[in-house]
Amino acid sequence: MAVDNLVNNAIKFSPPGSEIQVTLHSHEREGEPFALIQVKDQGPGLTSEDKAKIFGTFQILSAKPTAGESSTGLGLSIVKQMVERHRGMVWVESEYGHGATFGIDLPLGV
Numbered sequence: 001m002a003v004d005n006l007v008n009n010a011i012k013f014s015p016p017g018s019e020i021q022v023t024l025h026s027h028e029r030e031g032e033p034f035a036l037i038q039v040k041d042q043g044p045g046l047t048s049e050d051k052a053k054i055f056g057t058f059q060i061l062s063a064k065p066t067a068g069e070s071s072t073g074l075g076l077s078i079v080k081q082m083v084e085r086h087r088g089m090v091w092v093e094s095e096y097g098h099g100a101t102f103g104i105d106l107p108l109g110v
Contacts, residue, residue, distance in 0.1 A: 010041035018042035046094040
């Protein structure tokens with residue numbers, strides 16, 4: 001569900017016909033296996049103000065969906081909660097005007 005939300009957001013905020021990249025890599029951190037999932041879009045990117053509040057509850061950011069879709073401001077907050085409950089981390093890298101890359105890092109062990 002977390003990756004689904006990130007992919008849907010990438011589609012929602014990217015111009016029609018643009019490319020969305022989803023990558024999966026495995027790595028180790030402190031001897032434990034992890035999966036790194038990244039979703040990169042070609043949307044408008046995020047302002048510094050947006051990045052500071054992006055994972056908060058009911059946060060409507062400055063970027064607008066490209067097809068006028070609605071937004072509750074809950075999706076990324078839910079992603080953060082889900083990932084952290086599985087001992088993972090979620091983050092965003094973005095420069096305004098140049099898209100965004102969301103990352104999820106999850107442990108693979110039980």
